[in-house]
Amino acid sequence: MDHRDTAHDRHVRAGTAADGPYALDIDPKTAGWGYSALRILELPPGGSHLLGTGGSEWIVLPLSGGCTVQTEGITMELLGRDSVFAGVTDFAYVPRGAHAQIASGAGGRFALAGAKCERRLPARHGPAPEVPVEDRGSGSCARRVNNFAAAGSFDCDRLIAVEVLTPGGNWSSYPPHKHDEHRPGEETKLEEIYYFEIQGEHGFGYQRVSPSRPGGTDLLAEVRSGDAVLVPDGWHGPSIAAPGHDMYYLNVMAGPGPEREWRICFHPDHTEGYR
Template identity: 40%
Template structure:
């Protein structure tokens, strides 16, 4: 059974895409993507969940949390700049408004309440990871190393230039066998074309997911706006075809007492990490910064 959802499959009356733990068949991770042009505002009560709101292609976003207003500068697209973002506490009432554009409300079941926090784009760590054709950009939004003020949720973005791969070597964090890390993971893809600022209808990539026992092995084309849910198994590579850069937003959460982004490589491919020391990183990366696309 595939866990791939094409753009539009998860649409609701007020969201471009919505993933709940119940729908996914797991316990923690969730996500909603809103187009602010479609409604004057969106209101959510975070009952039993915490959230991270990330502008994707929206600027001048107003987020009201329990009556207090916060403004996010946002960005015109995921391939244009790194965005500021806001952490939303467990149990809070949130209203999101803006003139137009796309925002993602990443969420997780939570037990401990943390305070609201607005993080400026300039303070979001950008990492260039890998080497050669496996070079990619990882923007660490709310990860254990970049943001401590959360209970369960982890959020990051990955940009892969056209012709490169990411999610490589294949890895997992499903708690099966000797792999101790446990995280349920959502991939939300936006596929660009050449120098597009955001997703493009012609965008095309590839993605592989396979289980430890070999009972499932899927390699599928990825189009702009697709969502893939990963409850278990190895995932990777994510392949950006030439001229079509790939972006994905990752939402991860799990039952362990401490938040973690740890993973277990497929042992058949783990050696690749050692080979990176002999290759140069792709000079096209990082692709974005807090200001704009890096030239």
């Protein structure tokens, strides 16, 4: 499948890819790929939204505020959180071929992470206390990963999603790595979306994607809250947080492989001395 032609298209600035109630709306068609999707839903106090899942599975993930998700005859109460920097949150899984009513009494901001899929799994609640939290790296490369829908931690058909929190001044997504080829046992082909929020009114960060083959993705983007970066291919990383401004990003991944797994290849020029 043809990917987007320019680096500019792969840096989606806040508010530039929105449709209806969404502050951000990235689907496979607009991204130029086959599987991964992300919508950012903003609800006012007392607001609600009907999500039709179509041929994709979706996770409703509170970014700020809480909500209820009604689908398949069940109601899931998501207590949510004050912000993405406040800790882990519970979430809801909604299968393909379903409708879900998302409602919030106090209002809030919610990520809808999706992937085109084949299997229809049951709707269910992901409790916050069961989210595996991993401290990765050390020193200036230290960051925290919330593996709420990582392969092996929560059952989906194709969707893989995690949250990464990087302290101000630190690097994450490092060493640069890629997952743009299918090599059994070594690397899985996955399309990836990075969605960013930066702490502080004037906060910013940087995201690098460099080519893994001639004509591949080549991007250095200054990112701010609400921005997204699309990674169809290439070495991605580092993700750099400006000093004094912690960085959050949500990674949404999916691909065509026969197994739902995250196998990556590190850039050979940037692994020596990594802690």
